[in-house]
Amino acid sequence: MVGKIYHWIGLASLALVLLSSFSASLWAANLADGLTFYLPFDGDANAFVARGNPMEMGGGIGVVFVKGKIGQAAYCGHRGKNRYLSYLTTSPNFSPNIFAQQGTIAFWVCTDWDGNEPSERYCHFLSIRSGLFYLYWHRGALTFSSTIRSQARHHYAPTVPISNWKAGEWHHVAITWQRDAKTLKGFKRIFVDGKLEGEAKDVLLDLELTGALIIGGIDGSETFERIADASIDEFAVWERALSQGEIDQLMSLGKRGQSLASLPEVQKLAQETQRRIRKPLLPQKGNLLPNASFEVGTHPYRASNMSLRLNETTKVHGNFSACLDISHWTGTTIFASGLFVARQQVEHTFSVWLKSERRGVQARFGVYSAYVGGSQPYEPIFYGIEDEAELSTKWQRYSVTGKLPPSPNNFYFVRIAFKSSQPTKVWLDAMQLEEGKKATPFQPSSPIEVGLTTTKLFHLFHPDEAVRVQLSVFNESEAAKTVPLTVTVCDLWERVVARRRIQVQAKRLKKELKFMLPLGSYRVSVADAKGKILDEQVIAVLPKFDEGFESMGIHVAANETGAVLARALGCRWVRILDACAVTHWDIVEPKEGQWAFERENWIDGAIDTYRKAGLKILGLLFGTPTWASSGGSVNHPPKDLEKWREYVRRVAKHFKGRINAWEVWNEPYGLGLFEGKEELYLQMVKIAAEEIKAVDPQAQIVAPCTYWRLENIVAWTERLIGLGLLNFADVFSFHGYEGYRPLDFEKVKAWSCADGKLRPVWNTEQGLISQSFYRFLPDAYDDPYTRWIAGSKAPTAKEAAALLVKAYVSSLAAGCEKFFQYWAVPEEGLLPRLKSMSLLEFDNALRPKAVAWAIVGWILDGSKVEKVERRGNLWELHFGKGDITVTVIWNEGEPVSMNVSRGIKALTMMGTPIEGKKVVVGDEPVYLMRLRKRCGWICPKNFRLTAFQRPPHRDNFAAEGVLKSDEGGHT
Template sequence: MAGTVWLVASLTLVLFCTTGFAQANLVGNGDFERTAGANQPPDRWASSGAAHVKQQLTRDVGREGKGFSAKLTCTEFGNGTPSSHAMICQAGVVSLQRGKWYRLTFWAKGEGVKGGVVQVAISNTKNWSNTGLSDGVTVRPAWQRFELLFQASQELAAADSRLQFWFNSTGAFWLDDVELLATDMKAQQQPQLATDGRVNFLPNSSFECATAGWGSYSPDLRAGWQGNLYQLVGDLDATTAAHGKHSLRIRLSADALPTFFFDYFDPVRQPARCVLAAHHGWAPVQRGKPYTLSAFLKADKPNVTGVLFIRQAQARPQRKDVPLTTDWQRYVFTFTAETEFAWAAVGLDLAASKLDAATVWVDAVQLEAGAQATPYQPCQPVEVLATPSETDKPLEGPPHIPLDVHAFNNAPVAQTANTTLVVSDFWDAEVVRQTVSLSVPPQGRATKTVDLPFGKYGFYRVQMGQQHSRCAVIKPHSGNDSRFGMNHAYPWDFMLPLAHQAGILWWRDWTVQWRTVQPERGAAFDFREPDAQIDRVLKQSGQVLALFPFPSSAWTSTATPAAVDKIARNEYEKRRLPLAFKPNDEPAFARYVAESVRHYRKRLRAYQVFNESLYTSYALPASAGHTMDDYVRLCRLAYTAIKAEQPDALVVGGMGIWADNKWTRDFVEAGGLKFCDVLDLHVYPKGQPEFYADSLAQLWKRMKERGEAKPIWVTELGCYGDDDPAITPLSAFFGDAAMRRSLHPSEREATEWLVKFAALFFVNGGEKIFLHAGTCGEINGQDVGGVFFEYGGAPRKMLAGVAAMATLLPADAKFDRTEQFAEKVVAHWFRTPTGQVAVAWSTDGETRRLPLPASTQALDLMGNALTGQAMTVTHAPIYLIRK
């Protein structure tokens, strides 16, 4: 049986540092022991919310059965206003210093709170801005301790502060032992290289262990959150070397440069003309001390510009350009550390060279402490590293992965290198342990190919000393449709087939903007830029959902400078907002849509009308006076234009917010479903999937009652997890508030949540899920937002989970029924072309051992068959199949 493998190695040493000292709690009466009297709320605490929210704040027994806790009970709840919440808060007490780190700890529990979701924040009541803490926790009936680390983003006087805990439903919430302390914690970059006792900090610095531990970076790619080079641009060369027998060759040619694509806001199609080889991992350095980067370089012609580059954490990058010759020479760059972490890169700049093509060889790279370069030496006398075995053939037979183990011996005598490979699976259980021994000649290398017999499909981690590798063995997805996609296509073409093989086939594209295809009134339509973005996806057999993001172009917008200035928060929004206002020429808007569909009707089958209308500033912002009537009218114009050009096209419409929101309900009740074939929802969730399923079921029921049961797509879903974060604490640095809300403690938990959410979504009218977003972070940088992959296409656990689900529940699967196997154990059954498939789990999280029904096979979350006549059901989903 064929399988597909991704494996990327990196060097990891995880550290986390905090220091502190005894200090006073910044929260008043955090243990709730003081009160003004019997049946009174605790001192310094109050409830807050709209008048229609019936809530009461009292004291209850403390978490250890003694003392007191706070109890907030909400018996009536109504959604619809910003103050529709049940909240316990403390105003006028907490103060914060900008840039300082704080640790908030508390104990909490809850009953009847929807999804168990409780939000936590410290707000500036002068302007209701966030001050650095905006997070959420999931409470259960039993007491739990929570810890939130954050960095204050502004100076906050106590008089202007509000510490707040709130939820959006009926229910009861208990709180105890709330403590807020300043901390001297320092953010830690990850992974960190071992430097103690080593002159050269960089492993495999002369490429004798192939290219293990190396990737690429391009300083001239100014893509920001969208990413950078995502794999090594270069190859091993055994014909020339400054040290040992191998070097790294980087070849650039103007007609074949690595090209970065992205579809938002200004479409990006940028060739990388400066390409550097960069090592994985951060070197710990001492602020204010000198360090020296050196490397041997040579070029295929004179006057090629070489680059020595230093990237420091949260500091400006530094570089030194040097003219190269055709002979090996050593080049040196000394710098002063401005932060506690740094990494280095070396390569060439084709633009600075004023050349169309050049080749540069790199060898003997050294990063060391001190103001002078010392004679080159490898990181260790004997180095052992691994790389994936290169094969273009599918791997046949039981699931396995071949791995090349390389050893380099810098000593003048032969050495024996011994190492142990330890493989763990999706559940972090050890499944393989194998010792490898290599005889390495003096100042030479040895390689041995090791076949790791996993035996099952799924996610695996291979640990070898300080080096770890991620890999996934999956059944490649077949067919040209699936239930999964991404908002924005990954910038690099090599990433698309990796996603497609896992059943992630759909890509939501933002480039068909009116301003892009018709920048001036009366100008001919020009689709060259959208074509470049869309066609690259189609050539890889992907499917594209073309979004018409904005209702206007600059020349047809009804926006005035005063109206824009009133709601714009920054320069970027000042550029974007005029496009969000309704057009002053609606027939011209209809022509723009029609021309776009006429251009793409032989290539695409789905189009979306606007993004997050009314409730955000993307399209028709209500804050600028736009109404639901405006959206429905323009949606009707777009729908009519699309159907006239492509009658079988799918038109996706709606507010792009979750099912229980007023804007979604208003769209349905306003008759908006008449002008779309698919209803669009967005959600960046926190809490149990069942919470979101309840509101979705109510929406689906209402659509049926109206005779408008249209399929539902989620074109933006947040679900994140990273077991190897590039910085800790991750929650303090990752994404925006919406994305942080959807960050799970681990990749396993994110995967389990995603599969359960998807199953419940498909039960209640859902058809497709687009995760946000297709980004590719730079080497050693944050990369959580790309969801499924780490640098180089290394898989996260979520990829293996989605791959199994996409195979078991293809796009044409239909929901059949929900079966109750036992109390709190449900199975949601779907009909597929090959039989029936169910997704089952325990809704209360308890573990139950149940008899397996006749003619039924149980599969684990990775799609592997489970043996025996009974099934173990827990909070984690499993599959049941009947042929």
């Protein structure tokens, strides 16, 4: 009997062990399900598991590690010099680490303070500024705060007391949230030490979690009052709201001294994270930098001021060096490369030959990770190997050696910052990056280098001329063997429209290839026998616009290149914002009573540059100088409105007859660019109208520069109108960002005539980010600016072209007279970054969105909107000019097939004809053109047949013979 009892006890014990083991495995599986981000802080500050980017934005530098609940913890407090930790919620090249729809954040925390401490300070455990998403301690309680974006206010709930907490104790905290996908309403919960202590139900959660996730503080905090003053451990994020039972399991795990990292399912997620960001590479031999002695053009390199060019008169290797300018405006020029692959945590040496025109030029040079830290758009933190030197006026080789830091997918770039107190030139040649601890004699990355370029500004051609692309080959192999190359021309839809197969047998070759191409954007590529792309050149084909289009405005620099670009795209107007700030108060009167245009010729020179190009000007009254500011920044209104009056009067007199219209402030609706109330802005508009009209009655007053969506901005606008704004505005202005349908701007049209008077409506700023049309360079740069403008994803080049066309035609259809595109400047950071709001690529080639916008402006020039129809997902915008009607159509759902009647010409958004009797209509706008009274078709002004004829097949697909040249010669 006793034996049977022991037998059953043994079986029961075994069952308990098995059940415990099974339960533990279930816990592991459950807690790994939906885990998107996990920081154990054991070893470094980077994430052990990350759905997105795992890297700490400060590179882990300066993070203080202390004894944790399990292993190590990160300390965020005054003993750590206020160091909080920053991570990316979203990133252009990764999936998100956190989701607004639902989620959980859990962690262990040990504070330096008692929960009932009588203090007015805030201690933030976590924050996401973009969503105003906070968890903080204040006045003895924990608060889970979030923003209601549509109402521009915070929701400070739930709040739970933690007055029983004592300094030095470990506590477990978790927050969960979940919302309905349609209503965006849901709950927020706080769990403390495993118990649900607070809940807010039926809360509007229309937040976006796209900024930096700050642990232990708040982004931008410079004092310790908002730092956690606490140790934080086992910080984890899930893409789902964990249940009470799962929170219990998580806390029990920590109480047993077991980390999430110990669970097998979590370890699998960690392995997946490592596979995503660290591709294994074999040791690499030789020079890792392509075209490093600039023998075949300047790709893939760039100077921030677009001054990079080839030089034959002085060089170290081969036939060319590269030369760039340092201007007196900034005193700094940045040279940068596109991204390339190298092995991380391996010793590398970077070397470069440099010389300067004059002494005193400083150069900081190095190789950096494609992941750039920092949470502020214009404050990057670079990680890499670097050194600095003062340049000689004779060629000298400079080098730096070190281990390359971690970088997602092993991408790196070269960056050299040149500084000089005086204008000068700098030459570069024979760059080399190699594995090892010292620089070896220069060798090109490949014995045969190939490049493409054109001689045209913006690489822009016209339909009645041949597209001429220069192919360059530099061969350093011992024997000039025959090299097969294929040059291919693809349109925006990746259709091959031209191809040349070439056999090259030469030491040095320059060959001009000619193509006849219709309107549109094209990418010319050259590939080797294995199909590897060696170089590309983006080109555009546009009509010559003898006169610009009144409806088209732009933001371009006030130099000859900017003016030529504006006219090349068909623009008649330019707006004075950040591309040229010569009318801004802080520029024209930096010190009280000292007017810059009385001493500086460049201000009048900028305006004259625009005027000589035939451009009309929308001036901007904007930017309070520090001495006049009520809050110490350019975004605060003046403390004395009489000073504002004097500023308006002086610029109106000085620019009389040269500036056609004046807009009062930029985006003054209270989101950071104007720290004042509606009544004050109205007073400033009234003063501006009085002073400008007294000086120049023909000049138009443009206001209020509002935005068409978000409840708080709508309320701001309607309050302004109620206060009498329309009494002083000749033109009603707004910014149309994210508006791509006529329906989006109906409210704006109603605002403009709320007093019963019809007045013009101008969309004075709208643009969008886009990916590059280039493919030969990796688009994986991850810096604060890219994260700010692109978020987690940017439209492709083709998608952006379609969106910009829809924004433009929707503005016109809603009654807008003018549309000012933002912007068309060669942004400083283009390379290694490729994503941009600019209409220009890194080499100043026109992006497809620029070409599509110019073409639709040309087609609709002088027309009036006649009717807007919406049939389900199908939009039809009808425009008329005399006997011609143009219908712009697109479909927001699945593409539909439509019959094309006789006498109607169907064109793509690039202006090329669609052949056949049917047209497929999808997201991309299609143009249907016809005569009203008779069959046939008529072209818009200057629309020549050569603009859309298909090129002769044999010319664009002809094969070349073997191309030869003498060593060092040209062909």
